[in-house]
Amino acid sequence: MDLLRSSVLTLIVFLPAVGSVIVALMPKEKEDLIKKFSIWWSLIPLLLTTWLAIDYAMYYLKGNQMAYQVKFAWIPSIGVNYHVGADGLSVPLLFLTALLTTLGLYYSARVIRKRVKEFFLLFLLLATGMFGVFVSLDLILFYVFWEIGLVPMYFLIGIWGNPKDRPQYAAIKFFLYTLAGSIFMLLAMIGVYLSTGTFDILDAAAKGVWLNAPMFATLSFWAFFIAFAIKVPSFPFHTWLPDAHTAAPTAGSVILAGVLLKLGAYGILRVLLSLFPGQFAQFGWIVALLGVIGIVYGAFVSLAQTDLKRLIAYSSVSHMGYIMLGIGAVGVALGMKNVEGAAESAAMAFNGASLQMFMHGIITGALFFLVGVIYERAHTRDLKVFGGLSAVVPVYYATMMFAGFASLGLPGLAGFWAEFFTFRGAFGIVPWLAVIGVIGIVITAAYILYRIIQSLFLGEFDPKRWTHWTTVFGEHADGPTDMALFEKVTLWPLVILMIILGLWPTPLLAFFNEASVNILSNLHF
């Protein structure tokens, strides 16, 4: 057991990369073998992360510690270590990553028809980059995994993107935006080393970064923040996201929305909050303000979309705004330690932001799969051509209802708790911003109900309105066909999670709450 505990994170991180090497060695004609192998192989990290969640809950949760730590020297002369560990914040996100990776591979096995080998190879490699970021406790290691996740996604968008959506443009835009942020983050990381003599996140946090040089601290804070804000993406750095999401293949969008966006938020909580608490207290209101702008702006823009996928992409901008609002509120609270109830509100906001990371992952993941379902049949995402599908494809309708209502925060489904905690926390700290943010919830309801549910499903179905239907396997069809078995297998686990976590969020909340207690208490809160 000890052996497994000390190696589990390393296995989770590198097994997908090993898998992609094995795929690389397979002949590319054996598509079936490649698909089957990739899916089965991805189950290993999924099992490991499941075990990790259970094991962490049983043995470590109450001590709220950074568990499963492994540390050995990588570039010892400058103190760069392979240092990994997981706590209540990273364990659920690791599980989310593994789950969406497996579902994405499973779904893609049916719908990816060109350059199969490369797709599955890159998809597995992408998982290594994402897992790596969630477990890194060393800044340089963090940066390496951050960049490793960037390259496969660039290819996924560019090669398998829909030619109509300018995938090449979207791919390079995605890459350059992220790189522009991260290269300055690298400079700031070097600054952390020059200030503290270590690249270790925990050690540097304990020592304090640039305590005697406020100008450097402020510069470093913004360098980190912009890198993370681009990834989240927070307004005004969000413009790459609609293009990338729209162009990416279905499984790529799912991973992009489900996990890659979370890397930014995770980075803020793990790195920025613990290394620069002083600056965070000072500038937290800007973070919260950007969050609120994102919520309202994203929601309004969603409302104006007629392309289903673009709509959901903008809804991500809006929903990631909740996370920024929550995190910003935590920052503001750091500066009001003596105010009664601030600590409690900060913990609430932290929990809300982290819950939203997880919930948005499953909800928007499901929504992007659902876009894929209709797109594979109609080969258009134009909302104007649909209508009255509820009677024709009832299973699809029901699934979309669950995901849509979860997305707008209906109590009883997963999205509610994230919004509840975020706003409950934010009201206690930045009440005015929170009030404005609530407008976003109303508009979210409007675009989900009016744009998606109404224009897709309600009204009379008119078969002449759109005639280019096929089945999901590409055969000719006279009208829309309902979800195939593989689509149900992909989507229903997510729907079940939405319901379970909607009714009983306690287990998940326990993880995040311990993380927030741990991280906030380290900041002497």
Place this chain on the structure above:
Amino acid sequence: MTLNVSAIIRLLSPELILLITAFVVIGVDLARRRQDDGQTAAAVAVVGLLLAAFASVFLYLSQPGEIVLYTMAIDVYGLFFKTAAFIGVALVIIGSVHFMAGRSKYLGEFYALLVFAALAISVAVSATNLILIYIGIEFLSITSYILAGFLRGDKRSEEAAIKYFLYGASAGAILLFGLSLLYGITGSTDLAHIGDALLRSGGAHWLGLVALMMVLAGIGYKASLVPFHQWAPDTYDGAPTPVSAFLSTASKAAGFAILGRMMLTAFPQLQADWTVILGAVAVLTMFLGNLTALKQKSVKRMLAYSSIGQAGYILLGLVAVNASPDFGGLNGLMIYLFGYIFTNVGAFLLLLAIEKKSGGSTDMEQFDGLATRSPGIALLMAFFLLSLAGVPPTAGFIGKFYVFAAVINQQMLVLGALAALNTVIAAFYYLNVIRHMYFSESKVEGGVTASRGLMAVLTINAAMILLIGVFAQFFITWVNSSVAMLVANGF
């Protein structure tokens, strides 16, 4: 310090091995010219270069710090550059055997000239005397002129040679003028003496500055630093591709090695001045190289401008030189160059496979759909380009990391920000080639093929890039100890 003959032979063994090798190559070629397309001559040259590289490593292990014949410092700093350059030239030769066989009758001369060029680099990076520095650079230049114009009858190759020659001759004259000024100020041709004399006589400061500028112009052209770079795009573009690979790596490394040694041993007194001057040069070099590369339609020309841009990053290491053991700047320059040699030699030599298929063109269209036509070659190219862009876990990342760290360490924040900005600009054109290879539909049928030698070189280069990126500590230890001696001796 006087050394006995056997000690001198030991210390100069890399140079002696190369000298013998070059003549053996010519002899072998005379005997076997008709039979084997120059393969034996190439093999002899490669063996000689690798032997010389081994000799350098052995010398390095004994940590020497001697001045031989009053003119050459056999120190770890020089030995580092020798090893790197010898390996680089050897890789170029292996990769070019197949390419050169059909194009020239004078194969023995070609390989012998490359060995002579390696010898010139070897002398130049060790030289501590103005005369020998000049001789080393001229020796390197003259071999390079011939190599650049080696494909007689090819107009572009001839243009490359004549441009390089005219520019190099002027630069050589300016360098010589600068060196004579230095002698005039200090009355010595020895770098260490010059350093001492400049230290003592503050009065000759302005004249020292003039000499410094002239030296910079004379050596800067070797390293293709802006504004002494004008020859570089046309020469890299027009010269036979293996020669471009050589000029943009090993020859450039020699330029940086000499520049570093001169600045640190002869001009430490003027460090405040040359930091500003070189800083400005580095910024100009990065921006000009990268911005111009953006617009290129031919990949070879793009790589030519890219290697100017890369020179800008490398120079940052010298700009930010300081006494810190971790991020001293000079170690960044060296680790960057070491990785860059493998990366750029790989990228240039890979063009040979493209040129063979297309009949000489390396336009972007030739790369369209390469990933489906020749997945192996496309993957290698993508890997080289990602390393040039500085994406981990490659050698390019480690190099950029160390150079940037030195810049931040010296609190040159604006310089660091400009370098970071350039990294983003450069990523665009590197990824553009990847875009053509992976995203675009092919207009050409059939894959490209690489000869076995070429494929071996490309694989070795890719493996080295990954090794440097992953097992960085091994190489950094080597580099750090190579810097320590120079710092202790002169700086």
